[in-house]
Structure formats: structure tokens, C-alpha cells
Amino acid sequence: MRTRWSGEAASAVLASALLASSLFSESLYALRVIGSVAFYVAVSQAVGLVFAATGQVFLAFGAIAGTSAYVSSLLAIHLGLHHAVASAAGVSASVLLGTAVSAAAAARGISGTHFGVLTLLVALSFEVLVLGMREVTFGEAGFEVPDPLAGLGGLASARAYALMGAALLSASTALNLLLLRSRVGVMMRAVGEDAELVRFSGVNPVRYKALAAALGSLYASAAGQLYAHSNGFASPSMFSLAEVDALAYLVCIVGGLGSAAGVLIAGTGVTVLKEATRALGELQLAVFGLSLLASVIAWKSGALRRTFRLKASGRRRPSTSSSV
């Protein structure tokens, strides 16, 4: 129990530090970086939650976040909907998409690599749709997101979004920690460990997989909208597989799957890495890829697990090469 509470304390301290930075920072750039930290941490929590509950690689949280940001902003721009209504519509569309993909896959018994590929196809469909419907979505160039807080002025508006971002990740962290201790959380982990065994005990695993995806999509969609508002801009590249999902996996692997404090620290680190390598241009992707590769190798060798005293999420089994 001591380790668990120290993890919660560390999470609370980190979230408070972000909140305090949002309150007292006078730099527009710093406030935007806080918004980015909130985005990456929230998406990483979504990735971690789905991986823990289903043991599956969900590669479409960037698309889920992007759907939310695009739907809400485009409804406000093209139909003139009130920001609150447009925002709710964006979140609903994303949560529906994420839940539908997960539930359909679970009901059809699609898992492992097939599930990863299915979510990859969803992510690319989003990108192709945004690039193709350029009259509506403004294509590759993206567009300026209408700011409902524009009246407050640049710095105050950025501060408000940074505060909302910090509040979002505090709420998602708290919810994840509560979920871990609840009956639902226990069932989710059981489904992640062995869905068949859970089914034999009379529980429908599809419900828990869909719930995990719905919660993950909720985090990602709220984070997506705040990220777009914080930057004042939305473009397909901001929500691409390389920019979002790959980095979220990097955060989860480095921070430790299931470690709230680890994800917060790694999320901050990855955002700093992203900002520090921005000048590299296209080569930045190579840095992300190599970092992800190094983190998987270190995780596999146990170096990260030893460093962060984490327990591997998956069970190590003897070689099953025969089942390939």
C-alpha cells in the first residue's frame, strides 16, 4: 500500500504543480506547453486504460482527439452553433466512435494484431477524410479554431485553457485511480488478463472493453478540443498517428503502464522532447521513433521496470512459437 499511496501523492503534487504554473505563468509559450502536457498525458492515460482493460494496442486515439476537435470547431464555423453545443457534439461523436470500434471488435472476437490494424485503419480514415473534404475541413493546411474566450485577451485565454488542461488531467488521473480500486476496475483488469475466463464466469467482457474505450475516448476527446483551443489551430498533422499515438505509447512505456505518476512525468518529458526537437523539422519524427524503439527495448530488457520499480503489465509466458 505504501507504494500505491506514494504514487498518488506524487500524482497530486505533479498535477498541482501544473495548476500552479498555469495560474502564475506570464509566458504565452509556457501556457501552451502546459496545454500540450495535458493533451499528451490525457491521451496516454486513455492508451494505458484501454491496454490495461483489453490488452490491446489502440492506435486511433489521435483520430479520436482530432474528431472531437474538428467536429466541435467545424460545427461552430460552418453552422454557427454555440460553442458549448458544438463542444458537446464533438465529444459525443468521438466517444461514440471509440466505443463503437471497441465494442464491434470485442463482439466479433477481434484482438491482438487485428485490433491494432483495425484502429490503424480508423486513424487513417480520419486523416484521409480530413485531407479529402478540404472545402469543409480546410485540408492539409488546417484552420484557426474559433476561440470562445477571445474576449479575455491572448494571455488570459491561454491561461484559461492551460488551467482547463491541468484540471482535465487531474480529473482523469483521479478517475483512473478511483477506477483501479473499484469493482468495475477490477473487472476491467480481469478482462485484460483473460477475457475468456471472465466470460466463463458469466460476465460479458464486451461491456468492460467498451467501457474502457468509452472512458479513454472521453479523455482523448476533451484533451483534443483543449489542445486545439490552446494552440488556436487545428490541422490533420496535429492529430496524426506519428504525432499523437506513437508519443502516447512512448509515454506509457517510459512512464509505466498503470502508473499515474509515471505517466505524468513521462508526459511532461515527452512534451519537452517534442518542443526541444521542433527545430529538427522532419527529423523530429526520427527522434520520436528512436525514442519509442529505445523505450521498448529498455522495457523488454527490464531496465525501465527496475528503474521505476514497475510491474510488467503482461504476464511472461514460455515461448509459444508453435502457435504462430
Next chain:
Amino acid sequence: MIDVVVDGVSFGLQLAMLGVGLTVVYGIAGVLNLSHGEWVVASTVSASLLVASGLHPAIAAPAALLPAVLLSILTWSLLRPLQTLGDEERSALGLVVTLALALALHGVVTSQFATAHYSLQVPVGPLKVAGFDLRSSSLIASAVAALVLASLHLFVTRTRTGIALRATFQNPRLAELQCIDVGRMRYAAFVLSALLAGGAGLLLGTTASVDPASGLELTVLSLIVCILGGVRSVKGAVAAGVALGVTDSVLSYLIGAYLSQFLLLMVASAALASRVRIG
């Protein structure tokens, strides 16, 4: 319209080569390689640069397969430690490792060769067949791709290594009992996949220009072929490749490239969800 279909068949046979390569690796090593498209790009860009530097295409083409083979060796050395894991963990981490590799390669290639598209010119004019002007590059690429796939069929059915590969593909444990070195077969599967990817890249270069940033797109097309082909069926991958190539060309001609691509992604998602197979 006939010329569109001929171009589609040519593209489809190239996709079949990509899909078969991906299928072989998945069947033998249990990993869907998300860096597959980057191997294609590496070969096309290398061949184009070698030809531009004055090397004869007959020497440049085989030499350009080398980067793809080297990348396949690198990929396999990174994936080999995962073979001790369980199926689910191995496939999940395999996806993450190959995605990481794809990003790293994509970053390096696009930063170095971002501004140009790469192609290999075939110095033959269009051919008139039954009143239609057909692109000779498409016809040549189709013939070469069909020859490669036929040779592959002969290789896996008539040679000892090919039969050992098939045995490992179907049941590695039984293959081990037959004294087949399964580790070597996995290694061979990666090299074979790289040769197919590199070859497809060279053919793509003769029929169209290849964007260095198109690695992920090519990977996804290969994945779609692999999925529609039934993931573990080489014949299915060939049939799916040709079907996809023709459908993509005709749809792009009729409704535009973006909508066609979106429809194909939707069809692939639906096929994956409903476990539909071609072939």
C-alpha cells in the same frame, strides 16, 4: 477505361508482392510489420539515385534491393527478442516496435529527400493494343511482377528452403520436429519479404513516381491486401492485391483519389471486422 484497368492490374500485382511479403512475415514471425512501406521507399529512392549517378539500371536495380534487405535484417534483430513473449504480447509489442522503426525511417528519409519524387523511366513509348494506347511501363511492370510471383510459387513448392518455409508457416512446432531450423526460416522470411518489397518498389518507380513520404501509405495498402487475403494466405494476398489495385485505379478515375482511398479503408475495416476474405 481499358488503360485504367491495365494500370490497375499492374498496380495490383505490385500490391500483391507487398501483401505476400507482409503475409509471409506475419505467418512465420507472428508480427505485422508496420515499417514495410519504408523498405519500398528505400529501394525506390536508392535505385533512382543510383541511376541518376550514372549507374546502368541493370546494376542499379539489384543494388537497390540491398537497403531493403539490410532494413529487414535490422527489423528482425529488433523483433527477435520478442519471440520469447506470449502471442498477444509479442504481436502488440511487435506493432509498437515496427511503428517506431517506421517513424524513425520516415523521419530520416523525408528529412533527406523531402523535396523530390523518385521514379525510374522506362524508355519505351505507349503500345497500341486493340485501338487503346496502353502504357508500356505498366505492361512491363505487370509481366515482371507476374514472373516474380510465379518464381516465388516455384521457390516455395519446389525447393528445400521453400518447403521448409511453408512448413514453418503452417506449424512451427511440427517443423522443428522435422529438424527445420525455425529461427533461420524466420530470418529467411524477413529477407524474402524485403526482396519482394524492394522489387515492388522498383516496379512502382517504373510506373509512377514515389514520394519519400509515402511509406505509411504503402504499408497500409500492404496491410489491406494482407487482411483481405485472409492474413495467412499467400494465394489470398495475390488475389486481394490484384482486386485492390484494379478497384483503386477505377475508383480513383471515377470519383477521385481521396474518396477512393477513404472507401478502400472503410471496406478494409469492414472486411477485418466481419472476417471477409478474398481468395
